[in-house]
Amino acid sequence: MKYKRVLLKLSGEALMGDKTHGIDSARLTQYADEVKSVANQGVELAIVIGGGNIFRGVEAEANGIGRVQGDYMGMLATVINAMALQSALEKEGMYTRLMAGLNMEQVCEPFIRRRAMRHLEKNRIVIFGAGIGNPYFTTDSTASLRAIEIEAEVVLKGTRVDGVYDSDPEKNENAKKFENLSFQEAYEKNLNIMDMTAFTLCQENNLPIIVFDMNRKGNLNKLIAGENVGTLIS
Ligand code: UDP
Numbered sequence: 001m002k003y004k005r006v007l008l009k010l011s012g013e014a015l016m017g018d019k020t021h022g023i024d025s026a027r028l029t030q031y032a033d034e035v036k037s038v039a040n041q042g043v044e045l046a047i048v049i050g051g052g053n054i055f056r057g058v059e060a061e062a063n064g065i066g067r068v069q070g071d072y073m074g075m076l077a078t079v080i081n082a083m084a085l086q087s088a089l090e091k092e093g094m095y096t097r098l099m100a101g102l103n104m105e106q107v108c109e110p111f112i113r114r115r116a117m118r119h120l121e122k123n124r125i126v127i128f129g130a131g132i133g134n135p136y137f138t139t140d141s142t143a144s145l146r147a148i149e150i151e152a153e154v155v156l157k158g159t160r161v162d163g164v165y166d167s168d169p170e171k172n173e174n175a176k177k178f179e180n181l182s183f184q185e186a187y188e189k190n191l192n193i194m195d196m197t198a199f200t201l202c203q204e205n206n207l208p209i210i211v212f213d214m215n216r217k218g219n220l221n222k223l224i225a226g227e228n229v230g231t232l233i234s
Helices: 025-039 057-063 067-091 113-121 139-149 183-188 196-204 219-225
Strands: 005-010 044-049 096-100 125-129 154-159 209-213 231-233
Touching: 005 139, 025 044, 025 067, 025 219, 044 067, 044 113, 044 139, 057 067, 067 096, 067 125, 096 113, 113 125, 113 139, 139 154, 139 196, 154 219, 183 196, 209 219
Parallel strands: 005 044, 005 154, 044 125, 096 125, 154 209
Antiparallel strands: 209 231
């Protein structure tokens, strides 16, 4: 096993599967299976999930909702996804804790760093909902910040493409995939791996990021075992 403690970032959009919005139950179960296969090996796992399948703050303004209000709505959307994921993981027999950046104690624990660390030590899967709890941030920045706080060795950014390319592989069939990148190269090439806040946090704290295809069965396991999957930014 290459990694002992990791932070997995999943986008809300990925949960849609082939649907146009909301949560696809087959996709949810698939993710739960992937997580289970690594958790069973004793890997300590924290998960940040986005909310893009339900609501995004930046889109709110166009609908007459202010940015800040929209961002809070986006944070609530991530809690809905986090609760769905928590249920899916528990259905598979895993122990989980949901910790949130906003106070909603009927459904989530507040985020307390030492307590999160303790959960991980006890092999509970910790899901971070409601982002950081502040507007103008994203779940990518949440992933970077929480990963640093809980001393994760790596941020695993699960996407639907199998790594970072020099152009969009869904539009350009000659797009070239990178195996490894330095933070500096990724920045100079303007590769948009995460938003700048998230990216800079990782760079300044020497926290590597691996971008990989979460929808391919077994990928998460291979990554944990140290196989070359996706693109490593370090
Ligand atoms: N959000 C926020 N602060 C945070 C995390 C999230 O304001 O710390 C809001 C923001 O509006 C964002 C939305 O929650 O658009 C959903 O998260 P995100 O867009 O990162 O989800 P993803 O694209 O990964 O599905």
